[in-house]
Amino acid sequence: MKLADIAEKSGVSIVTVSNALAGRSGVSDEMRARIIACADELGYRREKVKVEVQEEMLYIAVLTSEEKKSLLGNEDLFMGCLREEAVRCSVTISTGFLRSRDNGHAPDISWLSDRRNIVRTDGILVLGELPEKSLRSLADYYKVPVVGYGFANPRVNLDFVMDDGFRAMRRVVRHLFELGHRDLIYVSEEVGHDRYLVDRLLGFWNALYEYGLIESVRIPELMRNPEYGTETLLRRIQEGKLPDAVVCSSDERAASVVALLEGNSLRVPGDISVTGYRAGRSEESGEPYFSSCLIRLDLHAARCLELLRRRITKGGSPDGICPLENEFICGKSTGAHKD
Amino acid sequence: MSKITQQDIADALGVSVVTVSNALAGKRGVSEALRDDILRKADELGFHSGRKKPRVMDNYTIGIFVSGWYISVGTSFYWEMYQKTAYAASRRNCFTILEISDKHQKEEYPRLLKGDRKIDGLIIIGRIRKESLKKIVETATVPVVLLDFNDPFIGCDSVLSDNYSGMFRATECLVEAGHRQIGFLGSFKDYTNGMERFFGYRKCLMERGIEYDPAFTFSEKFTPSGDPYIEVSEHLPTAIACSSDYLSFILVEALLKKGIRVPEDISIASFDHYLPKKLYFGDLTTYEVDMDKMARTAVKRLIRRMRGDTEPPVTQSVEGRIVQGDSIRRIRGRVDRERP
Numbered sequence: 001m002k003l004a005d006i007a008e009k010s011g012v013s014i015v016t017v018s019n020a021l022a023g024r025s026g027v028s029d030e031m032r033a034r035i036i037a038c039a040d041e042l043g044y045r046r047e048k049v050k051v052e053v054q055e056e057m058l059y060i061a062v063l064t065s066e067e068k069k070s071l072l073g074n075e076d077l078f079m080g081c082l083r084e085e086a087v088r089c090s091v092t093i094s095t096g097f098l099r100s101r102d103n104g105h106a107p108d109i110s111w112l113s114d115r116r117n118i119v120r121t122d123g124i125l126v127l128g129e130l131p132e133k134s135l136r137s138l139a140d141y142y143k144v145p146v147v148g149y150g151f152a153n154p155r156v157n158l159d160f161v162m163d164d165g166f167r168a169m170r171r172v173v174r175h176l177f178e179l180g181h182r183d184l185i186y187v188s189e190e191v192g193h194d195r196y197l198v199d200r201l202l203g204f205w206n207a208l209y210e211y212g213l214i215e216s217v218r219i220p221e222l223m224r225n226p227e228y229g230t231e232t233l234l235r236r237i238q239e240g241k242l243p244d245a246v247v248c249s250s251d252e253r254a255a256s257v258v259a260l261l262e263g264n265s266l267r268v269p270g271d272i273s274v275t276g277y278r279a280g281r282s283e284e285s286g287e288p289y290f291s292s293c294l295i296r297l298d299l300h301a302a303r304c305l306e307l308l309r310r311r312i313t314k315g316g317s318p319d320g321i322c323p324l325e326n327e328f329i330c331g332k333s334t335g336a337h338k339d
Numbered sequence: 340m341s342k343i344t345q346q347d348i349a350d351a352l353g354v355s356v357v358t359v360s361n362a363l364a365g366k367r368g369v370s371e372a373l374r375d376d377i378l379r380k381a382d383e384l385g386f387h388s389g390r391k392k393p394r395v396m397d398n399y400t401i402g403i404f405v406s407g408w409y410i411s412v413g414t415s416f417y418w419e420m421y422q423k424t425a426y427a428a429s430r431r432n433c434f435t436i437l438e439i440s441d442k443h444q445k446e447e448y449p450r451l452l453k454g455d456r457k458i459d460g461l462i463i464i465g466r467i468r469k470e471s472l473k474k475i476v477e478t479a480t481v482p483v484v485l486l487d488f489n490d491p492f493i494g495c496d497s498v499l500s501d502n503y504s505g506m507f508r509a510t511e512c513l514v515e516a517g518h519r520q521i522g523f524l525g526s527f528k529d530y531t532n533g534m535e536r537f538f539g540y541r542k543c544l545m546e547r548g549i550e551y552d553p554a555f556t557f558s559e560k561f562t563p564s565g566d567p568y569i570e571v572s573e574h575l576p577t578a579i580a581c582s583s584d585y586l587s588f589i590l591v592e593a594l595l596k597k598g599i600r601v602p603e604d605i606s607i608a609s610f611d612h613y614l615p616k617k618l619y620f621g622d623l624t625t626y627e628v629d630m631d632k633m634a635r636t637a638v639k640r641l642i643r644r645m646r647g648d649t650e651p652p653v654t655q656s657v658e659g660r661i662v663q664g665d666s667i668r669r670i671r672g673r674v675d676r677e678r679p
Contacts, residue, residue, distance in 0.1 A: 003357075015345075015360040024366050154508045154661075166503050166538070167654070170491060191545065198545045202538040206503075209534050210491045225551075320658045321504055 010038040055090040058122045060308055063098045065128035074279040074297065075127065078149075081281050081301040082125075091305055094121075098130065123308040125149060132156055145311035149304050151195070152321045159311070161304050164323030165196050165277075168293045169203030170210060171328040172247055172275050175291065177211050180337030181244035181273060184213065185236065186228040187257055188249035200249050200277065201228070233257070237264050242272055244337055251276035251290050254333070269335030276333070291334040295326045343386045351380055399433045399645050401638070402451035402458035402481075407442030409465045416613050420464050420487060423634035431638055440467070447471040452479050460641040462486055469493070482644030486637045488532070494652040496644065498637040500628040501656040502532050502610075506539030508661055509608040509626045510580045514547050517670040518578035518606060522555030524569070524590055525582035533558075536582040536610060543580075552576075559586060569593040577670065578606040584614045587623055587666075595619070602668035612662050621665030629659045 003021075007014045012035065020027040020035040021044075027035070062082065064075065079095070086093045123145045124138065130148070135156045139146045145159075152160035176184060186204045191197040205226060208214045214226065236243055246261075248254035254276035258268050268274050276292035303324060310316065345363070349356040354373070362369040362377040369377070403424055409417035425435045436458060440447045447467045451458050452475065460481050463472070466488035476483055476495050489497035513521050523540045526533040537556075544551050555576045559567040569586075571593050581587040587609040591601055601607055601620050612627035636655055 015357050018357040019361070019366070022368065024361070024368070026364065026366070154504070154511070174491060193546050193548060195542075195546055198542055202503075202542055202545075206535060206538050207491075320660075322658075323504070323656075 005042055006035065006039050006044060009042065010035045055309070056313070057090045057092060058309060058312060059092050059094070059120050060086070060123050060125055060305070061121045062093055062095045062125045062127065064095070065098045065126065065130045074295075077279060077281060078127070078297045078301060081298040082304070085298065085301045085305055089302075089305055089309070091309070098126070098134070122312045123147070125304055125308060145308060147304055147308050147311070149300070154321060157318050157320075159307055159318045160321045161300065161307065162321065162323050163196065163295050163300070164325050165199035166203035166206065167323070168277070168326050168328075169200055169247070170207045172291075172293060173204065173207035173211055173213070175328060175330070176245045176247070176273060176275070176334065177213070179273065179334060182213055182337075183244045184208065184247055185233055185243040185245070186226070186247050186249075187230055187233060187253055188228065189253060197249055204247055230257075230260070233260070237261075237266070242266070245273040245275065245334065248274065248276050251278040251292055254290050254292070258333070268333055270338075273334035288329060288331040289333055291331040292329055293326050294329045300324055343381075343384045345386070347384060348377060348380050348386060351384065352376060399459040399642065400457065401428050401433050401435050401641060402449060402461045403435055403437045403464060404449040404451060404461060404467075405437070405439050405464045406447060406467050407440050410439050416611070417465050419613075420630055420634065423630050424462060424464065424486065424637060427631075427634040427638040430635075431642060433638070433642070446474075448474060452481075460484070460645045462637055462641060482641060484637050484641045484644070486633065489654055496640050496652050497654045498633050498640065499654065499656045500532075500633060501658050502535035503539040503542070505626040505628070505659055506536035506580065506582065506610055507542045508539075509610055509624070510540045510543035512608045512624055512661060512667060513578040513580060513606060514543060514549070516578075516606065516667050518576075519549055520552075520555070520576035520578065521549065522552075522557070522576040522579045523582070524557055524559075524579055524586055526586070527558050533582045540580045555579075559589060571597050571599070575599070575605060578608070578667070581607055581609045584609050584611040584623055584625055587625075588614060588616065588618070591618055602666050606667040608667060612659075618666075622662075623666045624664040625662050627659045627662045629657050633657045 003014050003017045006021075007017045010017065012031070016027060016031070017035055017039075020032045021039060062079070083093060085091075121142070121144060124142065124147070126135070126138070126146060126148045127150055129151045130138070130153075132153055132155060135146070135148070135153060135158065139156070139158060148158060148160040150162060152162055173184065184204075186201065188197055188201060191201055205214075208226065233243070233246060246254075246257050248257055254274050257274055261268055261272060261274070266272055274290070276290040277295075278290070278292050279295040279297050281298045282296070303322075307322075311318075345359045346356050349359045352359075354377075358369055358373070359377055359381075362374045363381065403421060405417055405421060421437060425437070428435045436451060438449050438451050440449070448471060449461065449463075451461065458481060461475075461479060461483045462485075463475070463483065464486045469490060469492070472485075472490055472495075473493055476493050483495055485495055485497035487499065489495070489499060510521065521540075521544065523537060525537050527537075541551060543549075554574065557569070557572070559569055561567055567586075567589055569590050571590075579590070581590060587607055590607070594601065594605065599605055601618075607623060609623045609625040610628075612625045614623065636657055640653070640655070
């Protein structure tokens with residue numbers, strides 16, 4: 001019994017039968033199923049049939065910069081998601097640390113090929129901040145696609161994947177707006193220069209304008225920063241002018257806000273709603289306490305690998321910064337506005 | 340001469356037709372050496388790969404609706420956006436019908452959606468009144484995609500230029516050149532693109548540790564006849580981030596009247612890469628919106644919807660690039676916070 005027999009029975013070419021049974025690309029799912037069914041009927045040896053399409057195995061080096069922890073403490077969670085995703089999409093991961101050097105040479109990753117089970121490196125994923133010079137030399141020297149996660153440097157022509165904190169805040173404000181809240185306060189960690197915290201703060205202000213919660217000022221000289229922070233919240237409580245809701249830059253911050261409110265005999269969400277922001281690995285089961293923006297690290301990991309695969313197999317010039325949207329999860333900490 | 344087939348190549352090399360097919364298609368299962376042999380033999384025998392998978396023919400008819408305000412007044416940015424959208428649509432085998440709304444009509448509702456001219460989808464280019472948009476989205480029986488604007492209250496697919504990170508990058512150019520006193524000129528009427536660009540400017544200042552001075556933020560004023568002008572104050576920063584080339588143009592003229600020259604006396608970074616006229620000093624350093632990609636993305640999104648995609652509405656922003664010009668002067672000075 002030959003492939004030619006199966007081909008005749010299923011009405012396709014020998015080439016198609018061969019590709020279908022070997023799990024190669026180029027055969028539609030229905031066609032593959034039909035061919036396998038015909039093969040079964042003719043008694044073709046089943047063990048030889050690979051039902052799932054296998055993509056070519058890619059070898060990705062994931063390099064974490066020692067310079068700065070810029071994923072706000074989520075590195076471990078992200079790595080976990082990355083490993084899971086790698087198994088799912090035929091990627092082998094090797095990891096290491098990057099100690100960037102100021103002399104402009106590429107960071108030393110020769111150790112990568114020293115390990116016995118490292119076949120090669122098809123692409124590099126950089127986690128965390130890396131100086132411009134090191135980034136450039138990394139890409140130029142190793143001549144493989146490089147994707148950065150958790151940071152971006154617009155002056156280097158690479159792909160960067162990041163959480164879109166700026167637009168995320170729009171969802172939060174929309175959620176609160178739909179619940180009837182109009183007077184919102186923002187509470188954050190020390191913003192400083194941290195790009196994630198800057199994006200979230202500015203995203204919140206932008207959303208206030210978008211939803212008309214702050215009047216657009218026609219004379220911009222009168223534009224002032226909305227007041228924000230724990231001190232502002234405290235003052236408002238003391239003055240008896242409670243805001244409708246408190247938007248926080250993280251779940252940790254939200255927890256301390258709840259503690260502060262409860263310490264002042266205020267109920268959440270009964271008297272005041274609170275929202276947070278966190279990273280997680282997948283759709284969460286059960287109802288979480290905080291209504292938050294959820295950074296889906298599993299989707300981010302998948303996106304990084306998918307992007308690398310595309311650059312490695314198809315090439316194409318880098319797209320620059322790719323901010324990824326996150327989700328908004330409704331929890332128990334927000335409720336309808338009561339007059 | 341009869342056509343050379345893959346079987347001929349297979350016979351010549353003593354391998355199976357399956358191997359030849361996979362080799363030519365770049366699939367796995369063929370060693371590099373053998374692939375080279377096959378390719379060389381194919382060339383030698385004059386093999387032409389006639390195998391082309393026919394694309395699914397879309398042949399949709401897409402309506403394009405643009406407000407008359409954009410087409411008759413100001414720059415031809417929206418004409419070009421329309422052009423690129425029509426082109427992108429025709430690349431995907433779709434037809435387009437253009438409708439320009441009457442700017443004097445209070446309600447902007449496309450005739451394309453009423454009556455018997457059948458369209459399969461609608462792209463709206465440029466912001467229209469919120470009430471009009473609401474009515475369109477609620478009553479349209481075909482999918483709608485918004486191009487170059489969106490509305491946070493109305494759930495609809497939209498494609499935007501990246502105002503936030505674009506203006507951030509434009510402002511970064513000024514900081515890179517050593518400026519620390521940087522102002523902002525933008526349109527603040529209602530909620531427009533200008534607002535997001537303002538925040539992009541703020542992002543740059545915050546990340547670089549530069550203090551924001553509200554006195555340096557200003558916008559255009561209007562004469563009684565509706566012409567825009569800019570009041571140049573006495574106390575000016577060393578650089579200005581401007582939210583559009585159009586405004587930059589007016590600014591440059593206003594500055595010249597006061598004897599202030601660009602870039603010698605003041606530097607400008609702008610947005611759009613769409614100037615009505617050439618300036619006396621050369622070109623503006625500006626963030627260029629990738630109109631081609633925006634148009635393509637909008638058409639692609641609409642086709643997906645027309646094919647039946649029911650995912651929740653999506654807002655996509657399209658990255659552009661900085662176009663270097665002559666409007667920024669490097670100034671020497673201590674760099675406060677080194678950006679790696």
